Amino acid sequence: MAKTKNDILQGTLGLLVLKTLATRGTLHGYAITSHIQQVSADMLRVEEGSLYPALHRMEQEGWLTATWEQTDKGRQAKFYSLTRRGRAELQRERDSWDRLTRGVSLVLGN
Numbered sequence: 001m002a003k004t005k006n007d008i009l010q011g012t013l014g015l016l017v018l019k020t021l022a023t024r025g026t027l028h029g030y031a032i033t034s035h036i037q038q039v040s041a042d043m044l045r046v047e048e049g050s051l052y053p054a055l056h057r058m059e060q061e062g063w064l065t066a067t068w069e070q071t072d073k074g075r076q077a078k079f080y081s082l083t084r085r086g087r088a089e090l091q092r093e094r095d096s097w098d099r100l101t102r103g104v105s106l107v108l109g110n
Contacts (some may be wrong), residue, residue, distance in 0.1 A: 013046065064080045067081075
């Protein structure tokens, strides 16, 4: 039986997180992963070991801000919001993704 692999293509996690925050607003990490999984019809799953280092890196880049807040369940969690720089990065990454997928489509079409 063929083994299925559910790894997110390297470099797309940032794009998916930025898009999620642009669409949904301020969210904590679990809500980000849940949104990506739900919107992708369970085809994409983001592991905590990938998500939190990526969120930390994006916060250091100035693409996100983070604050500690209480969740609906009464727990403390770090909530992430997109900054102006994050919105600009989202556009750059979206443009790059569009170019990549057009190029791959051209190769596959031949």
